[in-house]
Amino acid sequence: MSNATSPDQSSDTASAALPRNLTLLQGTALNMIDMVGIGPFVVLPLVIKTLGGPLFIWAWVLGAFVSLIDAFVWSELGAAFPQAGGSYNFLKISYGERRWGRLLSFLYVWQTLIQAPLVMASGAIGFAQYASYLLPLDEWQRKGVSGVVVLIIIALLYRKIDSIGKIGLVMWGAVLLTLGWIIIGGLSNARIPLADTFQSIGSVSGGLLAAGLGQASVKTIYCYLGYYNVCHLGSEIQKPTRNIPASMFISILGIAGLYLLMNLSVVSVVPWQIAQNSNFIVSTFVETLYGPGAAKFATILVLLVAFSSLFAVLLGYSRVPYAAAVDGQFFKVFAKLHPTRQFPYVSLLFLGGLGFVFSLLFRLGDVIMAILAMRIVVQFVGQAIGLMLLHRRRAAAEFPFRMPLYPIPVLLAIGVWLFIFFSTGLTFMLSGITVIGLGIVAFLISAGVRKQWPFEK
Template identity: 50%
Template sequence: MAETSTHLERGLSLTQATAINMIDMVGIGPFVTIPFIVGAMRGPQCVLAWLLGAALAFLDGSVWAELGAKWPMAGGSYVFLQKVYGENRFGKMMSFLLVWQTIIQAPLVVASAAIGFSKYLTYLVSLNGIQQKMVSGALVIVVTILLYRNIKSIGKISVLLWIITGGTFLWLIGSGFHNFNPKWAFGFSKDAFDLTPIFWVGLGQASLQSVYSYLGYYNVCHLGGDIKNPEKNIPRSIFISVSGIAILYIGMQIMVSGAMPWQQIAGSNFIVSTYFELIYGPFAGKLATVLVLIIASASLLAVMLGYSRIPYAAALDGNFFKIFAKLHPKKQFPYVSLLFLGGIGFIFSLLLKLTDVIKAILTMRIIVQFVGQSIGVIYWHKTKPDDVRPYKMWLYPLPAIIGIIIWLFILFSNNWQYIVGATGFILTGAAVYFIVIEPQKRKRELEKA
């Protein structure tokens, strides 16, 4: 496999990498998922979903940290899947499936941020459906233009955006003490923790939303070829990001729950705006909305930055179209990959709904990327126990095993239509690989020989 990291400039420090990770994790996610999470759990016990999401991020983050420290290259999972399963037919197929999935899943992530942005904007400006779509599409275009620059300048921008993101959360949490009602925040009903099928279904649906809000803790691995001292900084960035975001999310949920009854939270389309308006008045609600929109834009920037490295890495390896391996001649970033993902994300932002996008994102990724990668790291330990590991997960293999169980629980809590659709898409990708991609690679190898 080509050492893709040598083609990119290692210009991101630990601070910058962590900032990119954290703004990717936050985005619009927590601000649009709180009502779904509270409604699914029907009360303040919804904090369990945030705790489960944090636990899963830590467990799965251990897998990413070990693999990212070992192979700090552009592309993240594309590289990892081929390395852990071996550079044989199966390993190459798994890495191809990751790219196959990414060309749809990454634009879905882009679309979710853009659609969430346009929906939250309606708190400030009255927009009909067509106008909201115009806003979401325009946002994708603007962020693509912002990313058309050298990685060092993007690192500086990311730190500024994270200061805004962290400051917004601290303002939100600190403001909750003004009118905090413990009965709303901790007033659990008698049947709140009855472990009935309804409880588990609610927890599964709520966790599907909370996990979506944690996604992005691994973005630093996609940027492995851009990170300084990656063997140490990639694991550090992952765990700092997850720890910080978990504290902020749980603090946010408790404070929001203490500000109004859960029924009001579940019925709100602009929960953060409503929260600040309730405490300080209409101006604060509008100011908070502006900050949420900035955070959503920041997340979109981080998402597109990280995912653009995956088709690039695959193209360098001969496992995807050659044109995606091109770097900008002056600014040294994979501009073809960036423009492609931005273009498809633009189309999705015009055509899809936010709830459908969130469910589709997780369902597609669980099978190949998260479960496949966790199984792969265990297989790698078994088959190559003597390999040097710059970082080794604590309590191996428990984090990987428990993570797989939680991922499968969340997967099967989703609607069967999404599961069938994702499975069909993966099987189609496998067929494309064996019928089209592999024969072409063999032909090229024979021609070279």
């Protein structure tokens, strides 16, 4: 293995095999379309209902805050170790490649096999839900639509990374067009003064705000997830020490601004009392302003945005089992690259196929909670603690990107992620812990067969 601390060169076979063809613009576009998806369009009413009115805006602010402080962790790790697989490599290197790092990175890949298809399923289920505004669909028809969407995404990703970057830019344009129309249309045709909407915020107690904020923020943070997608594509990004951090912060600030403006725009046209009960809030919003025809067109744009997000999600996650397999810590079949197009086709087909199955089995609300509960302990908290361990072992010069006020952002990230984890509720907390427990058992069995740590002689 080459020097893992050399930031502009990959340190494993996976990185050497994947060409660095993605630019800063393309990486940022893939991040942003991953972040938006169907999330804000289905979550907006749920957040308003959870917080009981105008306090909903704080849940979106908290989501942006969590993403920003966590991006400092990802930026230091992504710039120092720009390899395929993202968190897989970060955890392995942070905790030591021969012992605990082997376990933590294995658990991350183990979770990815479940939570990545869950993310795919959440987007596909939301897509089918919004599609029923255009054409009434019963339960089985919605499941059929969600399954077909996943299959189309797999087909589109079955190609070279350079052409994928171009497709991503087109989809990014659709995202900006949709959100821009909602924002400009609402704020320029406001029917409800924002002062009237938010006048009661100051009268709510801090305890009540904190109680509802946790549950609501689980949903808004789901809408921000994906700002780190560029780290999964680390070995395919040009000038990674600069472009990986830059793409994350540009993505978060850009999407946070768009989300906040979109929320303000919607409640300036549709009263929050009505918005909280709408299954198609964007369609209702546009219909109120421009009529049914425009609402149908807006719904089509929302579906295109959701489709674009699924595209970016599967692209990024398909590199994780591939990186682990190339590293010798996962089934060898996942290390295979397409013979002419140079992409990890086995990993792509496996995760996409499981996403197809999950899209037929689960409900959207449960999927959103399960995604966060499953990922927080190992990936977000584990990764933040791992960075602190790295800082104790390595010199500052080995980190091309350094966060300001270290370690305050890291400690804040850990605290807020644990708050969000407990806010998912006991059922989903236990499900996340159960997945970790099963992963530990699988790791021990695998290590025992291979005579590796902790069974090595």
